[in-house]
Amino acid sequence: MSPSKSSDIDFTTFHNIVDGKKRGSNTAHQGVNPTTGEQLWDVPIAGQDDVNDAVEAAEKAFPGWAATPMDKRKELLQKFVELYKNYEKEFTDLLCKETGKPRMFASQEVQGVGAFAGHHCTLSLPEERIEDDEKVVTTRYKPLGIVGAICPWNFPLVLSIGKIAPALVTGNVIIVKPSPFTPYTTLKLVELAQEVLPPGVVQVLGGDDKLGPMFTAHPKIAKISFTGSIATGKKIMEACAKTLKRVTLELGGNDASIVLPDVEIDKVAPEVAMGAFFNSGQVCVATKRIYIHESIYRPFLDKMIEFTKSIKVGSSDDEGVLLGPIQNSMQYEKVKGFFKDTKEKGYKFAVGSPDVEDTGKGFFVQPTIIDNPPNGSKIIEEEPFGPIVPCQPWSDEAEVIRRANNTNTGLGACVWGKDVKHAEEVGLQLEAGSVFINSFEKPTPQAFFGGHKESGIGGEWGTTGLLAYCNGHVMHVYKEKTEPKPSV
Ligand code: NAD
Numbered sequence: 079m080s081p082s083k084s085s086d087i088d089f090t091t092f093h094n095i096v097d098g099k100k101r102g103s104n105t106a107h108q109g110v111n112p113t114t115g116e117q118l119w120d121v122p123i124a125g126q127d128d129v130n131d132a133v134e135a136a137e138k139a140f141p142g143w144a145a146t147p148m149d150k151r152k153e154l155l156q157k158f159v160e161l162y163k164n165y166e167k168e169f170t171d172l173l174c175k176e177t178g179k180p181r182m183f184a185s186q187e188v189q190g191v192g193a194f195a196g197h198h199c200t201l202s203l204p205e206e207r208i209e210d211d212e213k214v215v216t217t218r219y220k221p222l223g224i225v226g227a228i229c230p231w232n233f234p235l236v237l238s239i240g241k242i243a244p245a246l247v248t249g250n251v252i253i254v255k256p257s258p259f260t261p262y263t264t265l266k267l268v269e270l271a272q273e274v275l276p277p278g279v280v281q282v283l284g285g286d287d288k289l290g291p292m293f294t295a296h297p298k299i300a301k302i303s304f305t306g307s308i309a310t311g312k313k314i315m316e317a318c319a320k321t322l323k324r325v326t327l328e329l330g331g332n333d334a335s336i337v338l339p340d341v342e343i344d345k346v347a348p349e350v351a352m353g354a355f356f357n358s359g360q361v362c363v364a365t366k367r368i369y370i371h372e373s374i375y376r377p378f379l380d381k382m383i384e385f386t387k388s389i390k391v392g393s394s395d396d397e398g399v400l401l402g403p404i405q406n407s408m409q410y411e412k413v414k415g416f417f418k419d420t421k422e423k424g425y426k427f428a429v430g431s432p433d434v435e436d437t438g439k440g441f442f443v444q445p446t447i448i449d450n451p452p453n454g455s456k457i458i459e460e461e462p463f464g465p466i467v468p469c470q471p472w473s474d475e476a477e478v479i480r481r482a483n484n485t486n487t488g489l490g491a492c493v494w495g496k497d498v499k500h501a502e503e504v505g506l507q508l509e510a511g512s513v514f515i516n517s518f519e520k521p522t523p524q525a526f527f528g529g530h531k532e533s534g535i536g537g538e539w540g541t542t543g544l545l546a547y548c549n550g551h552v553m554h555v556y557k558e559k560t561e562p563k564p565s566v
Pocket of ligand 1: 255
């Protein structure tokens, strides 16, 4: 029987969760609704004592959870998902408030929790056995212990469950730290999980900028799984080195999209634009540079312009809305910096205004395309994480591949072409963790996801991703020596 709704779950009060219990704090902060600028509910700020208590509870829970058979762990995770599904409407409302996403996409993310957890429940850890005359060698994978999950604000639910599910399936316990910009859905998700999972198995602590470093410094946390910016990723790796924690770093990108000359322009141009603008460009694998073959540069750009002009930017529940606001004021200012630089350098705005209109209400930015800015410009070199994207023409395939690869990042990339085999050949030469042929970037829980170069260390999701939550454990069993039989 599916678990039914609990009267204890209230979507207007928010708590940290330590050892299965709700916990407040003497200090609180608030998120901001990016659509209206209004302050949202109080969230307790966790401190060192809360971290210590959560680690102690996790330590207590770990042996029992690790010893629970994997099938039973999966059963409990599935039960949690069944319970969660009763609350999809409440989570969608909350996600719209904390991120400003259009309802259609907020709802997709909310459903993504079930998809991520569900897929991880179909996976199992590999076991390898090698036998020769002398011995049997078996490689197994064991959980690490306590995982600290440090999450960003662009997909608060999916990027939290993307760490919780593999950690729990593999027998780890986990303490989640949501971004201070989007704490609400994650706090509620973990609160709900307490209805099903034993205390200490999954906990959550929200707080301010001091909290993440408390995770990375704690000697009893075995691993940090981090998703966020390259700059923070470097600080995390440095801090984790002191206790030699395992780290998975899912960081920023500057994805190139290469458009080959044989594409069907009317069909492909809007897709390429959506790859850049989906979630208002606040996607780690958003298309951030578009390279169009010179023979179709103008008509392709024109089609992208036409499509971009048709995109409706607005509030979650506006009819036909495709893009919401930038999630927070810090990011809004950062994105405006790209507009300012582009305007000052005199690069051409193919669509969108050089001046972001400040309405004083909400952090809205219209989708904007920059026509052929030079190599070396800020808009080509850096990740805006907002709805502004540059296009450049190309003529020589080897040269455009070099241009696409000429970056310190390597998260995602796209190649568009009618001749799929040829597009794949181009894709194989791109230095990126995930390459998409004839689609914009759409990561899936089924596949390993991770970055090359400064886009990260390691990765997660899929069977390979499970191993990121494990230590290898190799047993060498020597066979009893049989005495040679005397010959008669
Ligand atoms: P951020 O690095 O500012 O913050 C991410 C998290 O780290 C937050 O929870 C923050 O509180 C915490 N943090 C900050 N300083 C810390 C420290 N010194 N020690 C420990 N934790 C600390 O990133 P953001 O602005 O929230 O997210 C946007 C960035 O994330 C973009 O660059 C984007 O490309 C990247 N991102 C990457 C992926 C991926 O899977 N590769 C996915 C989403 C976002």
